[in-house]
Amino acid sequence: MNQRIVIVGAGITGLAAGHEAQRHGHEVVVLDRAERAGGKIATETVEGTHLPFPVDLAADGFLARRPEVVGLVEELGLAGELVAPRTSRAFLWVDGQLRAIPSPSVLGVPLEPDAVAGSGLVSEAGVAELRAGLTRDAAPLLGDASVGEVLRPRLGDEVFERLVDPLLGGINAGNADQLSIVAGAPQLAAAAATGGRFDEALRRQATEAQAAAAGPVFNGIRGGNGRLIEALAATLGPNLRLGHEVTGLQRSAEGWTVATARGPFTADRVVLATPAPVTARLIEPYCPTAAHTLTELGYGDAVLVTFVVEREGITHDLDGSGFLVPRDQGLLMTACSWTSSKWEHYDDGVHAVLRVSAGRTDDQRWLTLAPDELVAALTEELRVTVGLTGQPITRVSPWRQSLPQYRPGHFERCDAIDAELAERAPGITASGAQMRGLGLPACVGQGRSAISG
Numbered sequence: 001m002n003q004r005i006v007i008v009g010a011g012i013t014g015l016a017a018g019h020e021a022q023r024h025g026h027e028v029v030v031l032d033r034a035e036r037a038g039g040k041i042a043t044e045t046v047e048g049t050h051l052p053f054p055v056d057l058a059a060d061g062f063l064a065r066r067p068e069v070v071g072l073v074e075e076l077g078l079a080g081e082l083v084a085p086r087t088s089r090a091f092l093w094v095d096g097q098l099r100a101i102p103s104p105s106v107l108g109v110p111l112e113p114d115a116v117a118g119s120g121l122v123s124e125a126g127v128a129e130l131r132a133g134l135t136r137d138a139a140p141l142l143g144d145a146s147v148g149e150v151l152r153p154r155l156g157d158e159v160f161e162r163l164v165d166p167l168l169g170g171i172n173a174g175n176a177d178q179l180s181i182v183a184g185a186p187q188l189a190a191a192a193a194t195g196g197r198f199d200e201a202l203r204r205q206a207t208e209a210q211a212a213a214a215g216p217v218f219n220g221i222r223g224g225n226g227r228l229i230e231a232l233a234a235t236l237g238p239n240l241r242l243g244h245e246v247t248g249l250q251r252s253a254e255g256w257t258v259a260t261a262r263g264p265f266t267a268d269r270v271v272l273a274t275p276a277p278v279t280a281r282l283i284e285p286y287c288p289t290a291a292h293t294l295t296e297l298g299y300g301d302a303v304l305v306t307f308v309v310e311r312e313g314i315t316h317d318l319d320g321s322g323f324l325v326p327r328d329q330g331l332l333m334t335a336c337s338w339t340s341s342k343w344e345h346y347d348d349g350v351h352a353v354l355r356v357s358a359g360r361t362d363d364q365r366w367l368t369l370a371p372d373e374l375v376a377a378l379t380e381e382l383r384v385t386v387g388l389t390g391q392p393i394t395r396v397s398p399w400r401q402s403l404p405q406y407r408p409g410h411f412e413r414c415d416a417i418d419a420e421l422a423e424r425a426p427g428i429t430a431s432g433a434q435m436r437g438l439g440l441p442a443c444v445g446q447g448r449s450a451i452s453g
Contacts (some may be wrong), residue, residue, distance in 0.1 A: 006267035011039025014273035015232040016447030033245035043226025064219040066441035084216035091323035098190025108167035120157040140195035149165035166324035173300030181408035276434040286425040300403040302359035313390015
């Protein structure tokens with residue numbers, strides 16, 4: 001049955017929901033207070049560089065082995081623009097040196113202690129802890145717990161802090177000791193839930209995933225992820241209304257009225273694809289407990305600084321995708337992506353393009369720095385880590401309150417939010433990164449399932 005659906009939020013979740021609603025023949029409008037669609041996805045020029053392409057200022061790729069984004073890209077006619085990274089080789093900055101991440105590994109968990117022993121990343125005692133922990137019989141994980149609670153006994157503190165936390169904590173701008181393993185690292189949660197030897201469970205999982213997979217682990221879009229936003233916005237056309245801040249929701253005889261400063265919109269259903277504080281404000285009159293749960297969800301602050309420098313201005317060969325920085329190394333940066341090495345479409349043959357990240361929930365030093373101070377500090381760290389000698393051109397992209405922090409029990413809290421909405425505010429759905437997944441595939445999947453179930 002054709003319905004009138006109002007979607008609040010024009011990030012990737014809301015745009016995917018709008019696309020799905022149109023595909024099913026519903027009357028849809030997507031509202032956002034911003035003047036730009038895409039939310040935390042942005043692909044823009046780095047002024048002053050004369051690069052012949054724009055650069056992603058946030059996520060530059062996505063998991064290809066999940067079908068959500070790949071399927072959407074195909075529907076939008078962009079399948080021919082999918083690209084795979086040129087390399088999967090990555091490093092860690094440890095004890096004043098870039099050291100290759102041991103292979104094979106799953107989400108930072110190494111499967112071969114001998115490879116770790118030769119890496120220089122941890123001590124002999126740390127390797128011995130890893131060897132014992134991987135092969136020790138463990139009881140199955142029941143329910144949820146933090147990544148640290150589950151993995152420290154299985155890997156040892158050194159391996160956890162040097163290999164796992166830089167990846168899982170770093171990409172979330174948080175701390176893996178506080179991250180829900182079910183919500184933040186489902187592959188590791190599934191392996192732990194089987195019990196027995198952890199290495200055997202991970203190997204089975206990796207073998208099954210490889211057998212089922214066709215193609216690369218990751219994809220990007222030639223020209224940047226912003227092209228996905230542009231394509232979705234184009235399909236929505238006038239049904240995408242930017243500069244429309246939603247001020248409230250009211251029940252009506254026809255369902256719901258969505259109030260904005262530019263006038264009301266009547267809806268049979270409302271999808272809230274907005275950050276947790278916005279969703280909480282809108283549902284609080286009807287679902288106070290769910291609203292309170294959302295207000296207690298923490299967010300991480302992060303910043304990404306794009307560096308563009310002539311290739312001869314860096315002494316390192318940049319043969320890889322980049323490096324991660326464990327928190328005990330004391331650097332401001334948490335990661336450095338060698339973007340022009342990683343992606344062919346960011347290589348003009350002249351420049352090195354580096355994307356440097358900083359910020360964790362327990363390290364907010366970047367917030368105290370003016371932009372020029374931040375750039376100066378990261379420039380010095382690039383001089384030390386990759387031998388930056390040239391004069392870079394930079395672009396600073398701050399992402400305040402951008403990364404929801406999934407604490408243990410996160411999905412149970414999401415279930416409770418869904419249940420209260422269904423009971424007390426039927427027709428309203430909460431969706432987006434604060435609910436059931438941060439990455440592009442998870443957000444696209446949530447947006448589409450909010451429409452089609």
